[in-house]
Amino acid sequence: MLSVNVNKIALIRNARGTDYPNLLHFIRHILAAGVKGITVHPRPDERHITRQDTYDIAELLTSYPDVEFNIEGFPSDAFMAMIAEVKPAQCTLVPDEPGQLTSDHGWDVEQQQALLSDVLGRLAAMGVRSSLFLDPLPSRVEAVKAVGADRIELYTESFARACAGSAENPQLLSACLRDYRETTDKARALGLGVNAGHDLNLENLATFLEHCPVDEVSIGHALVVESLEMGMPEVLKRYLAITGG
């Protein structure tokens, strides 16, 4: 499933302190194109998606029962209080510090076992599917199962970099894809779902999915940039053709 991350539409809106572009207007267009997932990452500084956006999107999606809402973030008290109110289909936990430019690493699950076990138990009690942002390290998958997550989200930035450099270094891409495939296979063997995201784009997505058949990809940054080039309807059509929905 394709889940469109709308962070960067909100970033453009926030640049002028007005409501243009209107975020919900574009989400309606995205859903009209046939997309069945919306992802946001409301960061503490509200640089793009605000808390209010999260509630507004949740309200909008009550009119789209077949669309999944995925909220990403670090499980702070404020973040978890919002998740408890919104109860999205999925919550993706990301080990980001408040001031990080973007997400750039997965969980050290064993090191964060106490926090993750508590938070994942609370998500399960809420009936919210949980996903842990994870580097492609097969050795970390058993710890994910032990702390009670439903899914992993493969952090795909290193794949995207290897793919971009594959002409010069095809071996790096092959080795990289092996790590992702091994992590995927191990997760599935333990009954975990597998999502993926970060720096995926129209150029690299098909290669990734050929090697890693995942349940969901969440894509935002490149999708918005590609939409500046080709228009959002065409871009969404191309992504859906690759993901099959």
Ligand SMILES: CC(=O)[C@@H](O)[C@H](O)COP(=O)(O)O
């Ligand atoms: C977790 C992840 O890799 C992305 O979903 C994240 O949402 C990117 O955040 P920014 O859009 O703030 O870079």
Ligand SMILES: NCC(=O)COP(=O)(O)O
């Ligand atoms: N979890 C990845 C996501 O939601 C979007 O990442 P990106 O496509 O903006 O890099």
